[in-house]
Each structure stands twice: as C-alpha cells, then as structure tokens.
Amino acid sequence: MGLAALWIVLLIVLPQFSMIERAFTYEDRGGAAATLALEIDRAYEEVFQINTSLEELDAEKDAVNAGEATAKPQDGASSLNPFATPEPSTPSGASGLNPFAEESPAPSNDATGLNPFAEPSGNDTSGLNPFGTPSSGGATSATRTIAEIEAEVEPLLARKGELEAKIATLEAEEKATSESVGLDTSYSLKNFTMMSSIHFQIFLATIAYALCVTILAFIMCYPVAYAVATTTSRNKLAILMIGLLIPYAINELLRIFSWIMILEKQGILNGLLDLLGIINLEAGEGFRFVASNGAVFTVMVYAYVLFMVFPIYNTIDTLDKNQIEAARDLGASTWRIHWRVVLPHAKPGIAVGAIMTFMLSAGSIAVPSAVGRGLHPDWFSQVIYRRFFEADSWNQGAAYSLALLVACIVFILFNMWVFRVGIRDIAK
Template sequence: MHELLRSYGRTLTGVFITLTAFWMLIMILLPQAFMIEHSLWWIDRDDQLGMRIDRAYSDMGLLEFDLGQADTPEGKADIQERIDGLKADIAAMEAEETAPPKHYGFDNYTKMSALHFEIFLKSIGYSLAVTILALIVCYPIAFTIAKLSTPNKAALLMLGLIVPYAINELLRVYAWLMILDYQGVINSLLAWLGLVSFEDKSWVPFLEYSGSVFVALIYAYVLFMIFPIYNTVETLDRNQLEASEDLGAGVIRTHLRVVIPHAKPGIAVGCIMTFMLSVGSYSVPQIMTRGKSGDWFSQLIYRQFFESQNWNSGAAYSFSLVLVCLGFILIMMKVFKVGIRDIAK
C-alpha cells in the first residue's frame, strides 16, 4: 500500500482500489454468491391450493345459510365458531397463495432427475474426451510450429491458426452443421457413392447422434489447446533438444523427458480451457442438435431459466458446472504441479 501511495498519490491509489473493489465485488463475488444463494432455496407451490380455497368458500356459503336457518342460540354460536375457523383457514391459504413459502435446503441439487443427471454425466464425459483428443491432436502441431519451422513458415502457420480462431464460434459450428446435415456434404458424398439415397430418405442422420456435437466441440475449441502449448514450447531452448539427441535419446524420449516437462504449464492451461469451454458450451449443442437429438447440460440450464422459469434449479445446475470446472482445475494443478500464477497468464 505504501509503495502505491508513494508513487501514485492518494487520488489515483483510491481510484485503483475503488475500481478493483467494484470489479471484485459487484462483477465477480456478489453475483456468484447470489447465484449460490438462489440455488439453496425453492418456493413450494401447492397445485391443489386454488381448489382448496374454492371448496372452503363454498363450505362457508353453506354454513352462512345454516346460520340463517339455525333456531337456537347455542346452534348459532356453534355455526358462527365454525365460520370463524373457516375464515381463518381461508386467510391462511390465500396468504400462502400470494406468497408461497420459501424453503431452504439442498433439494435443487439432490432432486435433479435421473435423466438430467445422466445428461450432466454425459456432458462431462464428452468434454473430457474432447480435451484428451484435442491434446493429442494439438501437441504435434504446436511443437512443429514452435520448433521445427523456419521463422517465415512459422509466421504463416500462425496466421493459419489465428484466422479460424478469430472467426465466430457460431459460424464455425454452423459449417459443421452444413457438413453433417441430412442433405449435407457427407451424405451427398455417400449418395454419390450410391450408399444412401435422398429419394427414400435413407441418409445417415448424423445430427441425431451425440457424436455430431462431439465433432463440432473439437472443431470449435481445438485451437484453445494449441496456443498455450505453443507459447510454452516456444520458450524451450533448441540446444536442449540437440543435447538430448546427442546424448542418445530418441524422439519419444526427448519429448517425454525434455519437451513435455517444459511445456507442462501450457498443457495444463490448454486442458483447462478446452474442458471448461466444452462443458459450458451452449452454442455448439444448440446449433448441432437443433432439438433433434437430446439436450446437453448447458441446454438444460437454459431451459430452466427461459422456458420453465425455474431459476432456483437453474442456479443449482449452473453452480454444479462451476464445481465441476473447479474440480478439473485442481486436478490439473495437482497432476502438472503448477500454481494458479502459471495457469492464468
């Protein structure tokens, strides 16, 4: 604090602190806290309540009629007592109808239906597969560009990576929709080969399989794996590679003992980003399934918010996603022995 004050004076230091506090509280911590709080309660709406209120009113009508008919004071008092009791009941029920009781607990998490839980696991499983496959595909590319290319070639290849990376995710996924569509590129190819026919609709319904979402997820997020790995491999001294070779290590051994240990932070970041983007992707399943194949977890969340208007369970699903990502980050940090400072660079 002293250093900041000395260099920048009170006003500027105050501005820095205020802005950072605003960012931290209003834009990060409080929204998260409110989301968690929202996930911990639910409103108990009784479907039968309206009917019960109606019945109580008709009962009261009968009692009021009886009251007029009653001839002894004891009978009158008795009926009056029942009417008062009924009135109190109605008032209580109407209060409940306008402000249904709020319950706190973990029900939004524990009451996730079997189907939703299955979708939850499916989304995580596919995202893990996307991450692993992306790592296998990207590592050789990143290494080739960083260490085996001349500077000019490397610049050109980087350009080739930046262009698709910078094009909107929706449009990139859309390209795959066109390829896998009923009368898309692949089916047309198959038709040309005589394997399927458009006339009798014997095309392969790729879009009805979860696999098509998987293919598009890889395509959409594969580049988030390349750049972090490239950045770390690039800083590796070429002499180390030569030394390793001179000492008799083969290609695989050099990678296992020299390149990969050096590239660890990059690999960890690449995996974290790819996994997080895949598991939380709303765009890819939305475009690829178009309601034809089953929902993904992100789509379930969207529905909770904008279709069934159940923000409480939506918040619970959303926080479950945060926990999954947090767990994945911690595992990666442990496996690759990197700190938080290495991750976000």
C-alpha cells in the same frame, strides 16, 4: 488495479453470490403449483426419452439403408415391377416382389421398447432405459424394414408434439398459480436433492463428454503447437499462425452452422460420399452425422481449438531447442524426446489448455443446442437452460449451475495435481 477490482466484483463476485443464494433458497409454490411443476418435469423427461428413441430409430434406419446399398448388386428382383416404389430389401429379398402384399405381422418381441409409452409386454424392459441401450431381445435392423421403422417414428413424433403443447400449457398454469398463491421461501438443500435421476445421469454424462472433448483437443493441438513452436522459418510460422487465426475472425455461431452444413444428411460430407459412389442421396441414403455426440465433439474441438493450442505453444516456445538436439544426438527416439523433454516442459501450458477447454465445453449451450437439434443426448447446459427459461425455476437452475461449477473446480484442482503445477506456473 482499480479496474481489475471493479471487474472482479461486478462481473464475478456479485453474480456468483446471487447464484449461490438462489441455489440454497427453496421456493414452496403451494400444493397446486408443486403438482404442476412435477408434471412439467415428468413431461420433459418423457420428451428426453422420445428424443433418445428417435435417435436410435434414425440410426437403425441408416443401418438398414447401408445394408440395402450393399445388397442391391445381388438383388435384382425389385426391377420386375417398374411401378413399385423402391423399398429397402429384407434379408429374404422377397417382400419387394409384391408391392401389394400385406405386411407380415411383427414379432411379439419387436422393438416396442424403443417407444417409452408402449405397454410393456413379457420381460421387455427396454423402455425403462432412458438412454435407450438396445436390449438383447427385440427386432434388429436385419429383420426390420424402413416402413416398419417409420411406423414407429410417427407415433413418437405425434406424442412429442402433444407433450410440447402440454408443457407450454402447464408452464402457463404454473406461473399463474404461483402468482395467485404467492411463494414461501426458505434456505434448504432441496434444490439439489430434488434433482431427478435422469438429470443426474445427464450431469455425469456431460462431465464425461467435456473430458472427451478435452482429450481430443489435446491430441489434435499438441502436434500443431509443437510444429509452430519449433519451426525455424519465419514465413512458415506466419502461414501457420494465419491458418489458425483466420477462422476465428468469423462469429462462433457461423462456424457452428458451417459444421452443420457439412454434417447434415444433405450436407457436404454426404455429398462427397455420394460423389464417390458410396451412398445414393437420390435414393434417400445418407448418414445423419449430427445425430450423435461425435458431431458435437467435433464442432467443440474446432470451436475451442485455440484455447488448447496457444497455451501449449507458449510453453514449448520457451524450451531451449538445444535440449531437443542433445536428446536426439544421444540416440533418443522421437517418442522419448517428447515424453522426457518436451511434455515435462509443456505441463503448465497443457494444464491451462485442458482447464479452459473443459470448462468451455461443459458450459457450452450453443454447440449442443444447434448441432443435431435434439437428435443427440442432452448436455447438462441444456437442462440448466430449460430450468431457467422454460420451467421458470431459477432457483433450481441456479442449483444445477452451482453443481456444474463445483464439478469444474474439482477438475481444475485434479488437473493441477496431475500435472504438478501451481497457480504461479499456470499464471506464467
């Protein structure tokens, strides 16, 4: 009891009190420092918009590559010039015949909305959408070539490099200014109310992402847990357990990087598609699976699968298997057996697995940072990391962390209400 109390006080209570105090402490860094902090925030938001635009352009390039791979059997004109560099064919198929022809001017309403720094023209407001939802106007992948897409990528990458250099300079100036003028602190809610709209959108999106990971983990883990809990063969049980546990003898980061090697553009999965003749890696084709949250979901489900499997397995294992046999003898279908017999008994295990998987997913920093490396939308954990260690704003980072903690607690209470379980049921 003494060790448990020491654990709770030193590793839970004191850090939480410190975080709560910081979250409600507002630091007034003076006019110059406040201006620098605002400029840093704007620069980070701009980098976020660029990353979103680059993700869209990369997806568009993959779509053009896929269309070119489909069109190649019908389009043999490019072979007339053996010295021409292969280019993705346009819908008309004629541009590849003349390698020296000048590019035709782009339409006036082309995808300039993908560049958040371009001057808006006409009624094109796509650049105002930080999540890059394609607008109804503008060019599509059917009328754009790889060269045109890459022509948009280059200035975005250049601008991103400028912003990263600017952020480093501004953060150094902010730190020096704060040290010279000192800090005026006061208890306030400003650390919460000053959250930018983009950060709030990322916060809401992260809650939805973690919920998706939890649902996917349950869909994958419930059949496995049921199979392990109801098997009558000890050898089969041992094999299933070993199959679940062996991957977790490897460090989590190594498991994450192994998935990156599978999902990257030159990775194992694209290599398999190339072997099957679906794509041609030598021609630059391939899918960048890591440039989406789907890849993050996949890696997270794999990383946290045991936290869903074992709570469900433990509860199903306590179910009297005669109830399943009785339901089957009475003519119940497999679906009805699970819905009326197994799932009601497994509710505490499902609740525990959902809580653990959701909280681990919402607070994960390793998976979203490593997978895709900025090619997918940000998670709120990445924003918190940058508040602490890049913007040097620990109080605002604490406020963001507290907001995420409150969201997780709300999810726990909601989960307990949905499954009609209490603390005693979860403790079992």
